[in-house]
Structure formats: C-alpha cells, structure tokens
Amino acid sequence: MSAATRAITRLWEDQKRRAAEAAYARELAAGTGGGKIAFVAPPPSLVTRLLDGVPYFASDGMHPNDAGYVVWAELLASELLATWKVSGLPPAAA
Known part of the structure; x- marks a missing residue:
C-alpha cells in the first residue's frame, strides 16, 4: 500500500x-x-528527513501529522523569507 x-x-x-x-x-x-503563486517542492534533504523513520505522517500514510506539519511550515517559512529577502518586504495585504 x-x-x-x-x-x-x-x-x-x-x-x-x-x-x-x-x-x-x-x-x-x-x-x-x-x-503570487508558486509551487514549493520539498528539497531532497527534506524528503530524506521525512523518511528517516520519525513518524511525520498520519495513520493514512499520506497526510502529515502534527510533527509533519511543523516540518512543512519550516520549509514554507524559509521559502517565504528567502523570497522576501530578494524582493524586499512581504507583499502588501490586499
């Protein structure tokens, strides 16, 4: 499965x-x-981290559990910070 x-x-x-x-x-x-729209793919190092035996997934084996969402949030935050560092401040709220 x-x-x-x-x-x-x-x-x-x-x-x-x-x-x-x-x-x-x-x-x-x-x-x-x-x-305004971007796809953030997990880098190979993150995939390795997710598959290292630590339970990051819910019982369905597909969706993240709380620990998995922490890892995903860290990735998204680092991507946003890197983008904002290059382009300046975060975009203004609409």
Missing part, C-alpha cells in the same frame, strides 16, 4: 506543480509580474 500511496502522491504533486506553473505564466502574460 505504501508504494501505491507514494506513486499517487507523486502524481498529485506533479499536478499541483503544473497548475502553479500555469497560473504563474498567466500572471506574467497579464502583466501582473507573476510571483
């Missing part, structure tokens, strides 16, 4: 990445500059 879950997860992640890339392209084409 876990091999099937991993395969389905990869397909789902690919679909989300393509949707984010298409939305980014639409933003650029519309002249809004892009960058």
Whole structure:
C-alpha cells in the first residue's frame, strides 16, 4: 500500500506543480509580474528527513501529522523569507 500511496502522491504533486506553473505564466502574460503563486517542492534533504523513520505522517500514510506539519511550515517559512529577502518586504495585504 505504501508504494501505491507514494506513486499517487507523486502524481498529485506533479499536478499541483503544473497548475502553479500555469497560473504563474498567466500572471506574467497579464502583466501582473507573476510571483503570487508558486509551487514549493520539498528539497531532497527534506524528503530524506521525512523518511528517516520519525513518524511525520498520519495513520493514512499520506497526510502529515502534527510533527509533519511543523516540518512543512519550516520549509514554507524559509521559502517565504528567502523570497522576501530578494524582493524586499512581504507583499502588501490586499
């Protein structure tokens, strides 16, 4: 079952990445500059961390548990901080 879950997860992640890339392209084409939508893929080091035997997943084997969400939040926060460091302050709230 876990091999099937991993395969389905990869397909789902690919679909989300393509949707984010298409939305980014639409933003650029519309002249809004892009960058409001991005796909954040977990780096290989994070994947290794998630698979190192520590229980980061709920009993369904697919969704994160509380510890998994902490790891995911850390990744998203580091991506946001890196983006803001390059572009300046966080975008203004709409």
